Amino acid sequence: EPEVTQTPSHQVTQMGQEVILRCVPISNHLYFYWYRQILGQKVEFLVSFYNNEISEKSEIFDDQFSVERPDGSNFTLKIRSTKLEDSAMYFCASSPRAQGNTEAFFGQGTRLTVV
């Protein structure tokens, strides 16, 4: 069964460093998402991506964040200068469409720890 894959599963980085979180969405899906879950809290929407551009973003997704789909298969989230409060689980998700009876398929997540 096709699945969304994320790498790495766990990343530790020093405050101020740049990190890139990688995702390979399901191949025939058109909508891609990043979500964040701070430990013990709810899952929060960061950004959606469609047709090679950002289609929607939350207030969390500030100038420190960027997304790219560099080669038609990978979907990346970059955090330019990490802060301690960026420590969280980051989930990538993809979906064949944005409406109707279709769920978002989530990757297994990348746990980012900023020290």
Place this chain on the structure above:
Amino acid sequence: AQKITQTQPGMFVQEKEAVTLDCTYDTSDPSYGLFWYKQPSSGEMIFLIYQGSYDQQNATEGRYSLNFQKARKSANLVISASQLGDSAMYFCAMREDGGSQGNLIFGKGTKLSVKP
């Protein structure tokens, strides 16, 4: 205001019994979808069940069913015949179809513990 409210931070259920996890939502969009996801301690998000706002019947998927009461704006998850492996966090989520790009709005979750 919270768009998704899960009022039960934690629930206990005896193995083999049924349990209901509560979820209420708030939206003015006439077209929306409601989802339940399970998050075990390993961290991944597992899709369980979906209910569309125009669906006439309550959704069912194996041991999972969704008690959808549109007028009350509630979408409670019912797990029948609980198993030890059902112990996990459960998140209710909503997708508003009008003008959105499919992003989900999550509740704070309910931690379910199944007792042997």
